[in-house]
Structure formats: C-alpha cells, structure tokens
Amino acid sequence: MKKLFGVLICGCLAGIGMPAFAQEETGIRFRKDAFSAVLEESAQSGKLVFIDCYTSWCAPCKWMEKNIFVNDTAASFYNTKFINYKIDMEKGEGPELRKRYGVQVFPTYLFVNGRGELVHKATSRMELQEFIEEGKKALDPSRAFSALEKAFAQGNRSKETLLAYAQALQRTDRNKADSVGRLLVAVLKDADLTTPVGWATIQSFAWDEEDRLGKYFTSHLNDYTKLYGAAATAKVQERLMYGALNALMRKKDSTAFFTRLSTWQRATDPALQKxxxxxxxxxxxxxxxxxxxxxxxxxxxxxxxxxxxxxxxxxxxxxxxxxxxxxxxxxxxxxxxxxxxxxxxxxxxxxxxxxxxxxxxxxxxxxxxxxxxxxxxxxxxxxxxxxxxxxxxxxxxxx
The missing domain is CATH 1.25.40.10 (Tetratricopeptide repeat domain)
Structure with missing residues (x-):
C-alpha cells in the first residue's frame, strides 16, 4: 500500500508540471524535458543550465557518467547551483543544439542562461575537482568563457586574462589556445615563471624540454618542487619526458631513447612502468x-x-x-x-x-x-x- 501510494503521488506531481528527471536516483539529476522547457525554468529561477553534450559511442562520456556524475560531491554542487540537462548530440534535439552551440568534440559541457546564451564552455573527461571547478568558473563573471572571450576581444592582454582565456580555450579550441598561449609566454618575464601565474602557464603549456617553458622548469625543478609540491611537478616532468621519448623515437636514436626510458622502467609506480x-x-x-x-x-x-x-x-x-x-x-x-x-x-x-x-x-x-x-x-x-x-x-x- 505504501509503495502504491508513492507511485500515485509521483504520478500526480508529474501530471501538474513538476520537472521531469532521468532515471538516476542518485548523482546529478538531469532533466528529461524539452530544451525549451529547461530554458523557461532557467529564466524563471535565474539558475544557469548545465548541459552534458554526449554521444552513445563516446568512451569519455561514459566514464564521466559512471565515475563523476554519480559522485555525491559533484551531485550536491550541480544539483544546487544549476538546472542540469543532458542530450545525445545525434538524436532528437541534439543535432540542432550541436549546430547552435558549435559542439565539435565529446563530451562538451555547456552552461547557458535562460535566454539560451552561452556563458561557459568546456570539454573532455575530467576528474572530480576539475569538473566542479568548471562549474565555479561558469558562476564567476570574471572567469566564465564568454567573459574572457569578450575581454580578449576588447584588447585586454594582462597575464591573468591571457592565462585564464588560454586555459579555457584548451577545452574548446586547441589551435587558438596555442596562439593565445604564445602571447602569454611572450609577456611573461623569467621572474614571473615561478609565480602562481607562471606555474599555471607551465602546467598548461610546457610540452617540450627544449622550449622556453620546458628549459626553465627543468633548470629550476627544485624551486618548483619546494613551492608547489612533488606530485604536481612530477606531472609536468612526465609530460616533458613523454614528448622527449617520442622525439627520440622519430630520430631513431635508440641509445638516448632507452637511456631516458630506463627512468620509467626503474620507477616504483606501476603506472609509469606500464x-x-x-x-x-x-x-x-x-x-x-x-x-x-x-x-x-x-x-x-x-x-x-x-x-x-x-x-x-x-x-x-x-x-x-x-x-x-x-x-x-x-x-x-x-x-x-x-x-x-x-x-x-x-x-x-x-x-x-x-x-x-x-x-x-x-x-x-x-x-x-x-x-x-x-x-x-x-x-x-x-x-x-x-x-x-x-x-x-x-x-x-x-x-
């Protein structure tokens, strides 16, 4: 009888216009309504709409659904701050929305207001804190993608704006991100490279041991480790190593290749060994x-x-x-x-x-x-x- 009563209550609520959700009982609650209905709710509530743009064949999309969207911390943040909506970009309204917002890769995450205007945009598989951080950016008028794009178009070339804009572009347009990244590196002095802005630049744009960022990081490794920790510096080292190994492979320099590779082979971390x-x-x-x-x-x-x-x-x-x-x-x-x-x-x-x-x-x-x-x-x-x-x-x- 209790179970039947619950079913009747749910049916009645749905019948009087309560928002429709996907079947997930835990995790982020995604609306199942038409997109127009979601925008109307956004306009009435003032909340942004978070849109998960996915496809059925996208492995990173499935990973996010399985590992991040069900996380209690992610759910608490997104359910509180946003109206959540997900849509297959190849079905129903998906193709139209894909064209409207220029979605090229999957997953893409859109944050739009009640007028359907794009406020923030990001892409790719993310770890939990990174995913939550993108939501915080969408809520921050100074860090949202649309605001950064406008500031750049108006000629703002401060280190902070260039960094934030280049990082945002890394998730939407890698070619343009590299272009803005080069502008950023050009305005940074050596003294800037160990500051938080410089370190964030190295974390985002140091890919080659032979370019300016890679050389500076390598020659000041101890300083970066003291300032920002061994775990963070190890990630940059690993990326630079990967680039160096690929370069040596292309040159067919077996001696140098295997000398460098031995560092990973001797590591205690199974991930590096793999x-x-x-x-x-x-x-x-x-x-x-x-x-x-x-x-x-x-x-x-x-x-x-x-x-x-x-x-x-x-x-x-x-x-x-x-x-x-x-x-x-x-x-x-x-x-x-x-x-x-x-x-x-x-x-x-x-x-x-x-x-x-x-x-x-x-x-x-x-x-x-x-x-x-x-x-x-x-x-x-x-x-x-x-x-x-x-x-x-x-x-x-x-x-």
Whole structure:
C-alpha cells in the first residue's frame, strides 16, 4: 500500500508540471524535458543550465557518467547551483543544439542562461575537482568563457586574462589556445615563471624540454618542487619526458631513447612502468623489430597489461596499422586482441579489433565470430558505428 501510494503521488506531481528527471536516483539529476522547457525554468529561477553534450559511442562520456556524475560531491554542487540537462548530440534535439552551440568534440559541457546564451564552455573527461571547478568558473563573471572571450576581444592582454582565456580555450579550441598561449609566454618575464601565474602557464603549456617553458622548469625543478609540491611537478616532468621519448623515437636514436626510458622502467609506480612498456613496444613496432616487439608484449601479457584490455587493444590496433602484410606482427597482435576480448567481451572496440586482425590473417571462422559479436554490440552505438560493423561483417563473409 505504501509503495502504491508513492507511485500515485509521483504520478500526480508529474501530471501538474513538476520537472521531469532521468532515471538516476542518485548523482546529478538531469532533466528529461524539452530544451525549451529547461530554458523557461532557467529564466524563471535565474539558475544557469548545465548541459552534458554526449554521444552513445563516446568512451569519455561514459566514464564521466559512471565515475563523476554519480559522485555525491559533484551531485550536491550541480544539483544546487544549476538546472542540469543532458542530450545525445545525434538524436532528437541534439543535432540542432550541436549546430547552435558549435559542439565539435565529446563530451562538451555547456552552461547557458535562460535566454539560451552561452556563458561557459568546456570539454573532455575530467576528474572530480576539475569538473566542479568548471562549474565555479561558469558562476564567476570574471572567469566564465564568454567573459574572457569578450575581454580578449576588447584588447585586454594582462597575464591573468591571457592565462585564464588560454586555459579555457584548451577545452574548446586547441589551435587558438596555442596562439593565445604564445602571447602569454611572450609577456611573461623569467621572474614571473615561478609565480602562481607562471606555474599555471607551465602546467598548461610546457610540452617540450627544449622550449622556453620546458628549459626553465627543468633548470629550476627544485624551486618548483619546494613551492608547489612533488606530485604536481612530477606531472609536468612526465609530460616533458613523454614528448622527449617520442622525439627520440622519430630520430631513431635508440641509445638516448632507452637511456631516458630506463627512468620509467626503474620507477616504483606501476603506472609509469606500464607507460614504459607501452613506449618500448611502440619503439620496436615502429622500427619493425618483430623479435623484441614480441618479447616486450609477451612480458606485458604476463604482467603489467594482463588485465588492461584498453592497453592491449591499443597496441594490437597499432600493430595492425603499422604491420600490414607482416604476418609475425599480426600473429602477435592476435594474441593481444584475443586477451582484450577475454577481459571484456562486451566492449565493441575489443571485438572489432580482433575481427580486423583475424580478417588480415585469413582466419575466417574466428573473424566471423568476432565481427558478429562486434555488430551486435554496435546496435547500441551510433548509425555510423553500426555501418562500419556491418561493412566489416559483410567483407568477412565474402572471404
């Protein structure tokens, strides 16, 4: 009787115009109404609308939904401060809103007012505090994207404005972000680089050990560690190291490459050890060294990558791409892809990767089985993914 009473109450409330929500009982409460109704509520309440722009095939979108949107801290902040709305950019009103707000990547997060005007914009997967910080920026007239864009257009070139605008652009327009970032670096003096503004600039724009920011950071590493902590400086070091290793790989400087890589290989952090293994595999793959590629990836299968289907799948796809016609490489890629499917057989990309590799090897029966599994999984994805899966399945049937 209590359960029936509750159902009747909910039905009555919905019938008298209460906002409709998605089915989540916990986490951020997203409206299910038409966008016009959400804007009307925003105009009446004065609250901004937070819009999660996603697609069904977007892995970072799914990660945010699974890890951040359900978080109590995120939910408390967003449910209090915003009217929350989420929409698939490929269905219903999605394509129209995508065009209206220039959404190019997924996920994109829009913050709009009751008139539908864009106030703030950000993109990509985020950790909890970063996600909450974007909401705080939207609420701050001095830090919201639209305000920064207006200040820049009006000629404001202060260090603080350039930094905030460049950082905001990193989530929406990387080319323009780099352009504004170069303006910022040009106005910063060496004495500025250890200040909070300089440190934030290094955190956002230091990508190369050989450019001004990278060189200054490296030569003043102890100062940055004392001022901003070992954990924060380690992240910048890791990014610069990654860039240096890729540069050495392109130069085919094996001595310097493996000398630098040994730092990660000797690390106690398993995440760095895994990155070292992935980089080593990429090196041997790009060099066409089948023997050592097989040795490194076999080690990964037994250890660091044993339960990492994403890592295994990535290497397998790289192997197929770079090793076309090289049967020994494709056979190794098959081992990696097969293990990825064992770990998560319900992941579309795992089944699709295995099907492609089996097709290249001429293993029709196994290729067909994986392609059929990939096609069934694709039915929950976009029409584009479904089309690719169907095309692959048809090609294998014709072998």
């Amino acid at each position: 990155k070292a293994l992935m980089m080593e595999a990429e090196y041997f793959l790009s060099a066409g060294d089948v023997k050592n590629f097989r040795r490194v990836t076999d080690s990964g299968l037994q250890g660091l990558l044993r339960n990492d289907d994403m890592g295994l799948g990535y290497i397998a796809r790289r192997c197929e791409y770079l090793g076309e016609g090289n049967r020994p490489l494709l056979q190794q890629a098959h081992k990696l892809a097969l293990r990825a499917v064992e770990i998560d057989p319900k992941e579309y990309s795992n089944q699709s990767t295995l099907a492609h590799i089996c097709k290249d090897l001429g293993n029709k029966e196994e290729a067909l089985q994986a392609a059929e599994a990939a096609y069934q999984l694709s039915l929950a994805e976009t029409s584009k993914i479904q089309g690719l899966a169907k095309k692959l399945l048809d090609e294998i049937k014709q072998l």
